[in-house]
Amino acid sequence: MKYKPIILLFIVGAMLSCTKDIDLKIPEVDRKIVIEGKIESGEYASVIITKSAPYFEPVDSSTIFEMGVFDATVVVSDGTTNDTLSFVLDFYQMPFYKYIGNSIIGEPGKSYSLEVFYDNEVYTATTTIPQIVELDSLAFKEETDLEVDSAGYLWFYFTDPDTLGNYYRIFSKTLGKDSVFVHPMASVSDDKNVNGEFIEYPVYRGWNPNLTQKQRDEEKEKLGDIPRWAFVRGETVIFKFCSIDAEHYEFWRTIEVQNTSDGNPFASPSSVYTNIQGGAIGVWGGYAVFQKIIQIE
């Protein structure tokens, strides 16, 4: 649930206001390198590299190619060994390629550095995979207000460790429905107010960001009365509960703040944090993953 003051533009606004298209002259800025890299415990590193685009440039088959970075050299290091990542195609995600590791597998409690060489520049970052925090349990709760009686949220339960400074990010994958792990709009949280406590929290099924609008509409139609965000009896869901470090959290938090403040005239524009050095933007983040499967009966 988000605080949306825009609804406060109530009666007068709704009845009298008018909207028109305007031309804004926005200065040309250089395209920046955008890095979206991660290393999960038990997995190889995976890095997507793209370029930013001028704000009003339409995204179509020709311009999207301009945004691609296909020939970078990407090196991940755990301090003792280096792993040069390979360029691979991946049609389950947007864009359809990534750089993937070959030798280093993420381990909780370890730090990993990233180096990206591209166009005579080098971009660097460091992240940590924290210790895994385990879930206590996972449960399905029906949402009684809905017209269909078999849909609802998943609730997860865990105890936050005693020390302050735990950050979490959550994902789910409904088998047969989601091709990738998806996350709710607010996917990260910290333990500022709940340090050391037993915590219960609901999660709904997020969007797969790689679907086109048409695919989304089709999915909605197929589901009929069942809300798209709901988990439904009979489904099997993999829930991924990740611990992340402070900078990694700050990146996703600012992304999510921007999502909610965009287009809100009463909010000030919010920039996204980056932990990449050297002039690129984006994130290099480690995940300590705890997975649990639930069969909703």
Add this chain to the structure above:
Amino acid sequence: MNTRFTILLVLLSFFLEASGQKVTLSGYVREKSTGEELVGASIYVEGQGSGTITNTYGFYSITVPQGEYEVLISFLGYKTITDHVKLSKSIKRNYYLETMAFTKDEVVISAKKSDKNVRDNIGMVKLEAKTIKELPTFMGEADVVKSIQLLPGVQSATEGSAGFYVRGGGPDQNLVILDEAVVYNASHLFGFFSVFNADAVKDINLIKGGMPAYYGGRLSSVLDITMKEGNMREYDLNGSLGLISSHLTAQGPIVKDKGSFMITGRRTYADVLIKPFLPKFERTKDFAGTGYYFYDINAKANYRFSDKDRIYLSAYLGKDVFTYKTPDDDFTVSIPWGNITSSFRWNHLFGDKLFMNFTTVYSKYDFEMKMEQNDFEFGLYSSIEDYTGKFDFTYIPTIRHKVRFGVSYIYHIFEPSSVSGRLGQTSYDSKGVVRQYANDCAIYLNDEFDLTERWSVNYGLRGTYFQQVGPFERYVKAEFGRTIDTVFYDPWETVADYKHIEPRISSRYILNKSSSLKASFTKNYQYIHLATLSSGSMPTDLWIPSSEKVKPQEGYQYSAGYFKNLKENMYETSVEVYYKTFINQIEYKNGYTPADNVGDNSDNYFVFGEGDAYGIELFLKKNKGPLTGWIGYTLSKTTRYFDDIDFGEPFPAKYDRRHDLSITTNYKYNEKWTFAVVFVYATGNAITLPVARYIIDGRIVNEYGARNSFRMPDYHRLDLSVTYQNHKKQKELNKRYRTSWNLSVYNVYNRKNPYFIYFDNDGDIQSGTLTTTAKQVSLFPILPSISLNIDFE
């Protein structure tokens, strides 16, 4: 330190100035028909080349050598009285001034026009409630703050906003006081109306530069509003019916010529009128569950025990309530907010030269938001509450000195943003945790000194002490906002404290009968801060005290001006320049959301910086004749410097405005018809826009350009109003009431002024079809409104 003592000694020496064979003329200046005191009426002693004006309580005192004098008592809009006074000993005399009714003959008779423009202190502007009521209205509501915005150096925030900015200062840097009580949020309806009901207002004084030492606590300006006292002689009932609200005012004597009362109320009823239509239109049907109204009540009573003692009780209560419900009731929002102020004052006269005012004030502003949906409940509460005690003395030892000194104490309780929530079985409530308490003390001494007949100096010192006290919990932060420790403070334990001396000086030199030069320097400290996310004055804005993290705001202002009246004071003109610097300004950190306050100190989310502002203000006013009005133009620049915003690069403040022009005219065609026209033009607001975008997680992320580096299109608007009254005929017909009609048209040529800009995305990146267009939302098209005013005898 030594210079400070020297200044004090010099000040004190004036008290001891040998008075010789001097006598005092003192008393009150009142309105003849109602018996109400007149504030700022001028008492001029011919031959002494000097005079004085009545204080906020209508009191004056003049000390001159024994002799016979012609004393002129005048006040704008009233007939001047000339009194021949033989002063062999000190005497008391009260004067009663009569309103100047409009007839062409009388205008000629009262040839003596005010030269206040030339004589007054720099930076002070006075508006009468009458002037405000004659301006075109927005939806039938005459508005005090919107009238103030038409003066040079004063700007509105956004379309229709009742928030105001003075000479590049923020909205929190204006001291807004209603009968000595601080009003923290002076707007209704998300800023579209001010809380001051024009029916209840007697006087409006704005100080935008050269702030005297008896005002303090804010950097930029003082808006001092006095409520009507109520008719001392007869009962009066007055009402008005408007498009969106109705007003009713009752006043009259408690004991004739000794005490009176005034009570006025208004409530909007747009919610009641509009509700049935909402579900009928596609555009508005989502708002069918919406309700919105505001009301306010002003009440005042006073009693005069004698010419030596008088008490006043004033109160204001205003509330806005917004509600929203989805048709099936499963999501509800309710947002009430409002101000409450009450003040008790006691005037006492010691002899005929020392006037005392003792004030106690209670003032509170609070904002609440409650949301409910199924398993989820969310509440947000913020408030500021003040308990004030104040002694203020006016001592008039000779005709050349007017000394004001006093002490004040405020106990503040801040509750910046407490949150309560429930999610399933888990609930949370931060109430109490986030509260902050503070002692706010001031002592001041100010002297208005006429050095010669031409040259006067208004100078003073204000000493301030601010202390944040416990109970308080400080969350100690490491990088990325990680809390690493908590420090607890006991009740009344000092958390942080500050003390400062604020020198103030302004001077006026009269060049000749119709022109003068003025200059001022002031240094101010401000110990409370308004944290705001939006560009206007929103009810969600938070007040927080200075703390160990947030240093007091510090401001310097230098101003100078040339003032000239033309055609025997029929025209007033002035040119003023100012330069200001602001230190310890706050802004929210990038990426801040109101939820960050949960279980944290609100001051952990600020970045700090400085600012400066300079500008030139041109003013031309016509005071007399059927056509009156003014033209104000301001050319200015306001800049901010924050280390944590754009790496310390200067950026324009969001209320930086290069050009600001307002033209206000009022034309009395005859006794029945009055026309008014207002035109405003302003440079577009500075905003931050995205310059590039990129893809993360399959979604679009924006990269923003430099802070406030874009301008919205310019703002301009023309308003008209026509007032019709036929009192003469109603009198002839022996009617028991008088009516007047006002037709106002807001935004006559239907200018689509920008309110905000947003971006509309069409298509999606996944299918390679995304295009983006910029859209501008305009709030108010041409808006006619009509209101009826009824005055019962």
